[in-house]
Amino acid sequence: MSTATIPQSVPDQPKAGNAFLTLNNVTKIYPTASGPNVVIKDINLTVREGEFICVIGHSGCGKSTLLNTISGFATPDQGEVLLRGKKVTQPGPDRMVVFQNYALLPWLTAFENVYIAVDSVHPRKLEAEKRAIARDNLAMVGLADAMDKKPPQLSGGMKQRVAIARALAIQPEVLILDEPFGALDAITKEELQEELLKIWQEHRCTVLMITHDIDEALFLADRLVMMTNGPAAGIGEILDISFPRPRDRAQIMEDPYYYDLRNHALDFLYNRFAHDEDAA
Structure with a gap:
C-alpha cells in the first residue's frame, strides 16, 4: 500500500497579489417553509488566473449554489465574490456557464x-x-x-x-461548467474531456467545473475542491493535482500516485463525509 504524501490544503485565504477570483466567507441562505436553509457557509477560496478547478461533493452539498454565486445568478447573503478585485453582483459576459x-x-x-x-x-x-x-x-x-x-x-x-x-x-475570463459531461456515455465523455483540455491549454481561461467523477477531476484539474455535506456545507479539503501538462490519460493512470489521490478523495466522500445511502 502506498504511503505517498497527498498534497492538500485547508480552505485557503486570499493571498495579496495572487487573487484573480476570490471568495470571502461566502454564505447563501434560502428561505423555506420550515425556516432558513443555509446551503453553503463561510466559503473561502482563491483561484489563480488560468487555473483549472474541479469541485466535487455529494448531491445537496451546494456545488451549484457555489458556482451560481460566482456566475452572478445568486447573491451571497454574507461574504462576497471578487473578480480582479471587483465585487460580483450580477451575471456578465466575463463569466460564461455551460450547463x-x-x-x-x-x-x-x-x-x-x-x-x-x-x-x-x-x-x-x-x-x-x-x-x-x-x-x-x-x-x-x-x-x-x-x-x-x-x-x-x-x-x-x-x-x-x-x-x-x-x-x-x-x-470569457472565467468558464463555469456545471457537470457538463454527466449525461454522456463513457466514450463521448472521455473524448470531450480531451478536447476541453486542448482548448483550455490553448486559451487558458480560468475554469471552475462541477463533477461527480473523481477520475474526471484528477485528469482535468490543477486542484480538486472537496465539499462537506449540507446543510451549511463548506470546503473540507483542497487537493493539489500535480501531474505535468499536457496530460496523457494512460500515463497518468499508470502512476501509483494517481491511486493515492483517488483513494484519498474516495475516503473523503464515502467514509469521512458519507451519505446514509453511501454507508448502506
Whole structure:
C-alpha cells in the first residue's frame, strides 16, 4: 500500500497579489417553509488566473449554489465574490456557464446558437467578424460540418460541443461548467474531456467545473475542491493535482500516485463525509 504524501490544503485565504477570483466567507441562505436553509457557509477560496478547478461533493452539498454565486445568478447573503478585485453582483459576459442540459435554443442551428451569443455581447462588431467568430469556435470543437444542424439533429456530445463553443466565442475570463459531461456515455465523455483540455491549454481561461467523477477531476484539474455535506456545507479539503501538462490519460493512470489521490478523495466522500445511502 502506498504511503505517498497527498498534497492538500485547508480552505485557503486570499493571498495579496495572487487573487484573480476570490471568495470571502461566502454564505447563501434560502428561505423555506420550515425556516432558513443555509446551503453553503463561510466559503473561502482563491483561484489563480488560468487555473483549472474541479469541485466535487455529494448531491445537496451546494456545488451549484457555489458556482451560481460566482456566475452572478445568486447573491451571497454574507461574504462576497471578487473578480480582479471587483465585487460580483450580477451575471456578465466575463463569466460564461455551460450547463449539463446544454441550454440550446432548439429552433436555431448550431451556428445560430453561437452567433446569437456573439451578437448579444459584441453588437458593434462587423457582421462578417461575428459570423467568423461563430464559425471558428464551432470548428474548434469539431463541428465545422454540423453548424447548419439544429439541436434535435445533434447527439448529446455534439450539443455539448455547441454549448462550449458558444461560451468560448465571447472570450470569457472565467468558464463555469456545471457537470457538463454527466449525461454522456463513457466514450463521448472521455473524448470531450480531451478536447476541453486542448482548448483550455490553448486559451487558458480560468475554469471552475462541477463533477461527480473523481477520475474526471484528477485528469482535468490543477486542484480538486472537496465539499462537506449540507446543510451549511463548506470546503473540507483542497487537493493539489500535480501531474505535468499536457496530460496523457494512460500515463497518468499508470502512476501509483494517481491511486493515492483517488483513494484519498474516495475516503473523503464515502467514509469521512458519507451519505446514509453511501454507508448502506
